[in-house]
Amino acid sequence: MAISWATRQLLDRHAADPATVDWRWEAMAVHVVLRYGSGADAEALLPVFLDAPAQRDHLVPVFARHGDLAMADRLLEASIEAGRLREDVPPEVLHAVGYLGCESAERILWEHVEGLYHASRSACLGLLHLSCRGLRTEIAEALEHHAGASLFPEFLPALATKTGDPSWPARLVEWGEDGASTDCNGGLFLGIALHGDAARADFVKALWSPRWEANGGGTGSDRWAYAGARVLGLGMPELYADLLARLDSDAFGVSGSAVKRHCLDTFAALLGHWTDRDWLGLRMAPDPQESSEALYRLLFAWSTPSVNDSLTGHAHRVLDPGDPLITRLHHLETLLLREARHELELHATTSN
Numbered sequence: 001m002a003i004s005w006a007t008r009q010l011l012d013r014h015a016a017d018p019a020t021v022d023w024r025w026e027a028m029a030v031h032v033v034l035r036y037g038s039g040a041d042a043e044a045l046l047p048v049f050l051d052a053p054a055q056r057d058h059l060v061p062v063f064a065r066h067g068d069l070a071m072a073d074r075l076l077e078a079s080i081e082a083g084r085l086r087e088d089v090p091p092e093v094l095h096a097v098g099y100l101g102c103e104s105a106e107r108i109l110w111e112h113v114e115g116l117y118h119a120s121r122s123a124c125l126g127l128l129h130l131s132c133r134g135l136r137t138e139i140a141e142a143l144e145h146h147a148g149a150s151l152f153p154e155f156l157p158a159l160a161t162k163t164g165d166p167s168w169p170a171r172l173v174e175w176g177e178d179g180a181s182t183d184c185n186g187g188l189f190l191g192i193a194l195h196g197d198a199a200r201a202d203f204v205k206a207l208w209s210p211r212w213e214a215n216g217g218g219t220g221s222d223r224w225a226y227a228g229a230r231v232l233g234l235g236m237p238e239l240y241a242d243l244l245a246r247l248d249s250d251a252f253g254v255s256g257s258a259v260k261r262h263c264l265d266t267f268a269a270l271l272g273h274w275t276d277r278d279w280l281g282l283r284m285a286p287d288p289q290e291s292s293e294a295l296y297r298l299l300f301a302w303s304t305p306s307v308n309d310s311l312t313g314h315a316h317r318v319l320d321p322g323d324p325l326i327t328r329l330h331h332l333e334t335l336l337l338r339e340a341r342h343e344l345e346l347h348a349t350t351s352n
Contacts, residue, residue, distance in 0.1 A: 006032040007041040010059075014048050018055070026058050034065050034279045042066040050078055057090035061279055064096035072100035080108060091119040095281055098126020106130050110138065113153055124155035124187065128194075129283060132162040139163055147171060148179040155187035161194045169199040176206060182213040186224035189214070193228030194284065200232055208246060208263050215265040222269035223280075229270065230285035236274060236295055240311070243267045247314055260318045261325065267311075268328055271299075275335045292340035300333045 003011075006029045013021050033041050042063050049059045063071055076097050079089040085108075094112055097105045105126070112123035132139065139156075140163040146152035157175070160168035169192060176188045192199045192206065206212045207225055214225035229239065243263055252259040274288055274295070290298075299311040308316070312329050319326055 001038050001040040003040045003044045004033055004037045006030075007037060007044055011044060011048065018052065023058065030058050030062060031278070033062050035277070037062065037066050039066050039068065042071060046071065046074070053079070053090060053093075054088045057092055060090060060092040060096050061281060064099040064281060065279060067096070067100055069100055069102060072097040072102035072105070076102060076105055076108075083108060083111060085112065085119065091116075091122040093122070094119065095122040095126045098123075098129045099281055099283065101129060103130055106132065106134060110135050113142070113156060117154070120153045121155045124153070124158055125281060127159055127162070132159070136163055140165065143168070148175055150179055150181045151184055152180075153187075154184045155190070157187040157191035158194060160191045169195040169202065173199075173202045173206065176212060182211075182216060182221060183219050185212060186220050189221065189224045189228045190231070193231040196232070203228055203232060204234075204242065208242070208266060210259060210262045215262065215269045217269060222266075223273060223278075225266075226270050226273040227280050227282060227285050230280065230288070231282065235288065236271065236290055237298055239267065239270060240298060244314065247318055257318070261323070264315055264319070264329075265325055268325065268332060271332050271336075275332060275339055277339075292336055292343050296333075296336045296340050300336070 010026065010029050010033075033045075042065075045059050045062055049056045049063070063075060067075075075093055079086055079093045085091060085094065091112070094105075094109050098109055109123040109126045109130070112119045113127075114120065115123075127135070139159050142153075142156060143160060143163065146156060157172050160172060172188050172191050176185050176192075180188060189203070189206065189212070192203045207214050207229070212225075213219065213221050216222055246263045247260050250256070275292075277287070301310060302313070303309050307313075312326065312333065315323075315326050315329050
């Protein structure tokens with residue numbers, strides 16, 4: 001299979017003068033390869049990465065998304081020294097080898113869980129894709145050690161399903177409600193969602209709760225709340241219906257306006273991730289099924305020319321006129337319309 005046009009551009013620019021490759025452009029090109037590439041792209045880009053791994057961390061998701069177990073072994077061999085990740089290798093490699101099912105890396109990944117943030121996150125996300133049969137006791141002990149703490153290895157709670165202990169969903173909820181800093185609740189969102197339908201109601205409750213700050217872009221809580229929704233198969237139509245019910249509710253008392261604004265802000269954060277379509281690196285969190293055109297009609301169409309009952313119409317109803325969240329929603333409307341047009345262009349070019 002031939003390499004994609006985007007990969008050819010990456011190869012040509014790195015070959016011409018690697019120092020001039022802008023990271024923003026590279027991130028865009030990698031996004032295209034992730035969505036539309038193949039194993040040939042991963043094979044072509046691997047030598048480029050291995051030549052200077054510290055400067056080319058943007059390429060790592062390509063190896064996970066389009067690579068195979070043999071590629072995981074090659075990454076592992078080139079990246080690990082004395083049981084630890086080499087200093088010049090980005091920690092995302094830990095996520096990639098786990099995602100590719102490299103069971104031999106299980107112990108190596110576990111050794112990084114209590115380390116620095118990025119290595120810990122990558123190791124936990126990688127371990128989610130491995131059996132962890134040899135780590136069950138150690139994972140349980142680590143969770144017991146940190147349970148209830150304000151600060152902890154953020155994605156350790158995502159591994160709670162690996163313990164086989166049915167008490168963890170409720171304990172993760174309690175941890176997020178009573179102890180965890182909102183700087184650290186991404187792994188709690190993901191950990192609750194990974195327990196499936198039994199934890200669905202608790203996840204939804206946390207999603208809309210101001211205490212959990214699922215709208216938090218600075219902390220990354222919004223990204224992992226979105227990932228949790230994907231794990232549970234919560235589509236945007238279902239989330240939108242839930243949002244509208246909350247905007248119409250009188251159950252929030254004197255704090256009603258603030259709670260409703262928070263719910264709108266959270267939905268905007270989830271919609272932003274839907275529109276970006278960034279690759280999450282979680283096999284258990286499949287891509288959205290809704291088309292951009294269908295979602296645009298659901299959220300931004302008016303039922304009649306004289307009644308604005310779209311998402312922005314509801315926002316105008318519950319927010320102050322100058323609230324910047326209204327501007328943000330209009331911006332998301334524009335982005336979603338642009339994504340819908342892009343989908344039509346793809347259909348037109350690929351069907352000929």
